[in-house]
Amino acid sequence: MTERRLVLTVNGLAASLADVPAGERLLDTLRWRLGLKGTKEGCRTGGCGACTVLVDGESSLSCLTLTHEVDGCAVTTIEAIASDPVGRSVRDAFEREGALQCGYCTPGFVVALTGLLKERGRSAPLEELLDGLQGNLCRCTGYVAIARAVRAAREATA
Amino acid sequence: MDRLRVIGPVAELEIFTPGTPEEALAAIRAAPEGEVAVLAGGTDLLADLEEERSRARRIVSLRRLPWRTLDWTGPSLSIGSTLPLRALELDPGVRSRLPGLYEAVHAVGSVPLRHRATLGGNLARSAPASDLIPVLLALDAEVELFAAAGVRRLSVDRFVRASRVTAIAPGELIRSIRIPEARPSAFRWQRVRLANDISQLAVAVALSPSDRRWRVAVGGIPPRAIRLAEAATALGTGAPAEAAVRRAGEIAARAVPLVADRRASEEYRRRLIGTLLARAVASALLPREGVG
Numbered sequence: 001m002t003e004r005r006l007v008l009t010v011n012g013l014a015a016s017l018a019d020v021p022a023g024e025r026l027l028d029t030l031r032w033r034l035g036l037k038g039t040k041e042g043c044r045t046g047g048c049g050a051c052t053v054l055v056d057g058e059s060s061l062s063c064l065t066l067t068h069e070v071d072g073c074a075v076t077t078i079e080a081i082a083s084d085p086v087g088r089s090v091r092d093a094f095e096r097e098g099a100l101q102c103g104y105c106t107p108g109f110v111v112a113l114t115g116l117l118k119e120r121g122r123s124a125p126l127e128e129l130l131d132g133l134q135g136n137l138c139r140c141t142g143y144v145a146i147a148r149a150v151r152a153a154r155e156a157t158a
Numbered sequence: 159m160d161r162l163r164v165i166g167p168v169a170e171l172e173i174f175t176p177g178t179p180e181e182a183l184a185a186i187r188a189a190p191e192g193e194v195a196v197l198a199g200g201t202d203l204l205a206d207l208e209e210e211r212s213r214a215r216r217i218v219s220l221r222r223l224p225w226r227t228l229d230w231t232g233p234s235l236s237i238g239s240t241l242p243l244r245a246l247e248l249d250p251g252v253r254s255r256l257p258g259l260y261e262a263v264h265a266v267g268s269v270p271l272r273h274r275a276t277l278g279g280n281l282a283r284s285a286p287a288s289d290l291i292p293v294l295l296a297l298d299a300e301v302e303l304f305a306a307a308g309v310r311r312l313s314v315d316r317f318v319r320a321s322r323v324t325a326i327a328p329g330e331l332i333r334s335i336r337i338p339e340a341r342p343s344a345f346r347w348q349r350v351r352l353a354n355d356i357s358q359l360a361v362a363v364a365l366s367p368s369d370r371r372w373r374v375a376v377g378g379i380p381p382r383a384i385r386l387a388e389a390a391t392a393l394g395t396g397a398p399a400e401a402a403v404r405r406a407g408e409i410a411a412r413a414v415p416l417v418a419d420r421r422a423s424e425e426y427r428r429r430l431i432g433t434l435l436a437r438a439v440a441s442a443l444l445p446r447e448g449v450g
């Protein structure tokens with residue numbers, strides 16, 4: 001069964017993968033098999049949010065997800081987030097507010113916030129959005145600007 | 159010169175994704191015990207594999223089983239074992255009728271983690287630091303175990319044995335968790351970081367509308383979360399007076415086995431018990447729509 005072919009939709013394109021080891025993580029499939037290096041590896045143990053992607057529209061930690069587990073699913077990474085109107089608003093808000101320094105955490109924040117806004121809709125209170133990003137860490141202490149970007153993205157999608 | 163240890167490649171793993179519970183049990187049975195890992199959300203299992211704490215050679219994924227369910231039947235709630243925690247958290251009924259469960263689920267990991275993590279996985283794992291087990295104890299939850307021979311039910315209190323030890327038998331899978339009634343309830347914890355951290359100590363309380371008595375459970379302690387019957391009795395029936403809450407806190411602080419570790423000292427944990435208990439009781443008594 002391990003040798004079977006996996007078919008994922010990644011950023012709107014079909015990805016047909018043969019011989020994916022059972023223990024391979026989605027994070028590694030994206031970065032090393034598919035060359036999508038926008039998704040970052042921070043801790044690899046679920047503690048930082050840098051590896052966040054959308055699986056069927058829901059934010060997921062790609063370091064804690066086996067690629068076999070998303071067979072048949074649609075995966076969206078930072079590379080394609082702006083092709084979604086909500087994702088574009090989020091990306092633009094981060095850019096306008098200067099909500100990054102080194103940028104390592106940014107793909108995770110942008111994808112996670114896009115997922116939250118899509119899941120919770122226009123009426124989600126700002127506090128709920130900020131709370132929903134607690135699992136994303138930024139080592140450059142850019143949280144004030146990030147919080148500004150969250151507010152701006154929320155207003156832009158409302 | 160010392161030799162580097164050569165680690166077996168993860169490629170030696172195999173994964174099965176059965177479509178029915180019977181097939182899942184067969185796939186588990188076909189592998190030597192100790193070499194098979196059941197995969198629900200995977201949020202713990204993958205960390206184990208990464209850090210080589212697991213000897214699993216075969217993974218049996220439950221993702222195709224029809225157990226991602228959430229069913230209210232009158233006052234009782236049945237939660238499918240593979241339902242992602244996030245679905246539980248976003249259910250309006252859970253939030254209003256079982257606020258303690260909502261708070262505990264909300265306390266687990268982060269939103270993306272809760273999109274995968276499950277209640278069944280948390281129970282099967284039975285970590286002393288589980289934020290979900292204390293509230294399940296306070297809500298008198300039952301585990302429903304599926305086996306070829308049929309289904310059996312066990313209280314969470316009897317299901318959880320010790321750290322990472324449960325009463326699950328070979329050939330059994332957790333199918334669902336049943337909570338008998340909606341209860342005013344609350345879950346309070348203390349941590350260094352708000353998200354993605356392990357609670358230094360946690361307290362769950364619930365007030366049963368049918369017998370008017372409190373349940374108190376404490377988590378974040380080794381070897382497992384426990385119910386505190388004496389402290390619950392000290393709270394009396396219905397809304398307790400301030401002195402009763404204080405007395406319950408003192409009883410709880412004496413009854414709980416505490417240790418010092420890198421997260422907190424024993425003394426700090428002891429003080430936390432009364433504080434968290436008082437906060438939880440106050441929160442459980444806040445008026446909420448649809449409770450009781």
Ligand code: FES
Nearest residue numbers: 042043044049063
């Ligand atoms: S790399 Fe996945 S959460 Fe840190």
Ligand code: FES
Nearest residue numbers: 101103138139140
């Ligand atoms: S901008 Fe550097 S980690 Fe966040």
